[in-house]
Amino acid sequence: MSSSSEMLSNMKEAGQSIIATRRPFRECISLSAISLPSSLSEATTRISLNLTRFLFHYAILLLFALALSLVYHPFALLLFAVLLAAWNFLFFSRDAADPPVSLFGVLTLDDRIIVIGLAVFTLITVAATGVWLNVFLSFLVGAALVCFHAALRRTDEGVDDYESPYGPMLGGDSGDGAGAYTRV
Template identity: 50%
Template sequence: MWPSAETLRSIKEASESVASTRRPWRVFLDLSGFSIPSSTTEATTRLAHNLTYFLSNYCILLLLIFLLTLFRHPLSLLLFLILFAAWYFLYFARDDLPFALLPLALATLVALFATAVWLNLLLSAAVGAIVVFLHAALRTTDELVGDDQESPYGPMLGVGDSPAAGAYVPV
């Protein structure tokens, strides 16, 4: 039972869509782009911008951290790689409303508790959250290029010489 050409085409389009939102790793890991924020406001602005700008990179990083914690459990690692593939092909690669959400969620929960790796998941989520938080807070946003809609503040920020939306104007 081979997949149809339409199924393969939709998988390819979904893969390209995911890959297009991922930022280059050399930009993500560029050490010259890191500095300590001067204020809490600057840190929160960096957090908001970097979390939206590098979202795909952060998701991949969290997944890798989780998979690294499973190396001591090869059977669990194999099971979760199969589950990740199932999630991708049955949920994320489809444009229509997939009916596989509930069975996939249940299968994932059963796998977490049956393989006793839920503690690994919690540990990797905590470590991953710390890594993502530190990267997002310390990564400067000056040289990051993105259009206005990618900004965490959306169209509120002005573009070019135009004032920001909601700016004070003389009456």
């Protein structure tokens, strides 16, 4: 098998993996699941759970905001499409034999070189095209929209699949709001 067909196979597997783990779009935008959080703690818990649950949809929203900000800069839009493809080919579409790497996990030396190279190329592209302000503002607007939606969307539907990021601080099995105490 040639390397190009292997790469296409890896991209297909990565795409199928992403599609298999994403939630339905209707679930993400369900108006019946929108309500105000009762506290800041509940809002941050909602944001954390919804970011995990709807990461695919939120990433698409951020990319859409970036694309909208670059509509009047077609060359920059084309370069960012090439950058997106480069990140996908070189970092996110890994060989099936390679272990999955989280962005915050430990990267091998080869992975570090690839990430640093892509990051430098991305920064050079942003600086050379002069759209850094558009990129920055679109990222801020997109992130604000994502956090706003994630904070307003209730997480009581299927929360059994997820654990609270605060662990026992928000309530253990007894539901008393405090975790188990141990003697010092």
